[in-house]
Amino acid sequence: MNPILTIFQRELRSYFATPVAYVFIVIFLLLSGAFTFYLGGFYERGQADLEPFFRFHPWLYLFLVPAVAMRLWADERKSGSIELLLTLPVTMWQAVVAKFLAAWCFIGLALALTFPIWITVNVLGEPDNGVIVAGYLGSLLMAGAFLAIGACLSAASRSQAVAFILSVVVCFLLLLAGFPLVLDLFRAIAPQGLVDAIAGLSFFAHFNAISKGVIDLRDLLYFVFSIGFWLYANAVVIDLKKAD
Numbered sequence: 001m002n003p004i005l006t007i008f009q010r011e012l013r014s015y016f017a018t019p020v021a022y023v024f025i026v027i028f029l030l031l032s033g034a035f036t037f038y039l040g041g042f043y044e045r046g047q048a049d050l051e052p053f054f055r056f057h058p059w060l061y062l063f064l065v066p067a068v069a070m071r072l073w074a075d076e077r078k079s080g081s082i083e084l085l086l087t088l089p090v091t092m093w094q095a096v097v098a099k100f101l102a103a104w105c106f107i108g109l110a111l112a113l114t115f116p117i118w119i120t121v122n123v124l125g126e127p128d129n130g131v132i133v134a135g136y137l138g139s140l141l142m143a144g145a146f147l148a149i150g151a152c153l154s155a156a157s158r159s160q161a162v163a164f165i166l167s168v169v170v171c172f173l174l175l176l177a178g179f180p181l182v183l184d185l186f187r188a189i190a191p192q193g194l195v196d197a198i199a200g201l202s203f204f205a206h207f208n209a210i211s212k213g214v215i216d217l218r219d220l221l222y223f224v225f226s227i228g229f230w231l232y233a234n235a236v237v238i239d240l241k242k243a244d
Contacts, residue, residue: 003090004098011102021106024068028110031060036117048125053117054135054211058175058204061146066167068107069150070160072099073238096235100151107143111136131213138210141223142203146171148230155237171203178202 015021032053036042040052121127150167157163176182178199186195199205203226206219 003094004101007090007095007098008102008105011099012105015102015106024064025110025113028060028064029113032056032114033117035060048121048127050117050121050127050132050135051211053114054139054207057139057211058142058207061143062168062171062175065107065143065146066150066164066171068103069147069167070154070163072103072151073155073234074157074160074163092235092239096151096231096238100148100231100234103147103151104140104144107147108140111139111143128213131211134213134215135211137215138207138219141210141220141227142207145203145223145226145230148227148234149174152230152234152237155234174201175204176202178205 035056036050036053040055042052045052118132121132122129146167149170150163153166153170154160154163157166179202183195183199186198200222206222209216209219
């Protein structure tokens with residue numbers, strides 16, 4: 001059997017071997033509903049769309065995705081099972097990709113279970129379902145980028161708590177990168193080219209464009225390259241740390 005598929009199946013099953021997976025899914029669904037229908041003013045807006053639903057996804061992922069990612073490698077390093085994993089007929093890249101895909105699939109399942117909200121908006125009105133599909137795509141890609149960061153930082157620490165905190169901090173900085181307050185601060189001390197580069201790093205800006213139905217190849221490539229970069233860093237960190 002393909003090593004990636006073997007590790008993928010093992011990791012995905014492990015999520016549902018304990019109540020943690022079910023707790024995560026329930027929390028994600030409850031918060032998604034609360035943010036959409038209450039904080040997002042879904043009914044008060046009088047518009048048939050899911051803008052309130054997707055608006056809060058960056059902030060949901062900021063804490064929930066690092067909570068999933070923190071165990072990916074920190075547990076392996078703490079227990080010493082990482083050495084056993086890497087002695088199997090599997091390459092470093094296969095292990096990194098398989099564990100990432102299993103976690104991403106788990107988060108994707110939680111996202112897919114929000115379909116009643118999509119059904120609700122179709123019952124109440126006539127939304128542009130193409131825009132909604134784009135929003136789900138952008139949300140899944142952003143979750144993948146958050147997860148890749150969390151996986152890399154999990155590999156750098158034996159402590160899940162430390163991995164969680166570091167992941168939240170890095171993801172938070174990448175979210176804030178495109179906010180006017182941050183950009184105005186850099187405009188006062190840096191050239192415009194650097195300011196534009198910082199703005200281009202913002203997860204929020206790229207996700208916001210996709211969630212509005214604007215499928216720009218640059219936004220898609222940003223998330224794809226972000227995932228690739230952090231997975232590469234993940235492999236490098238494991239290679240450096242596996243002898244610890």
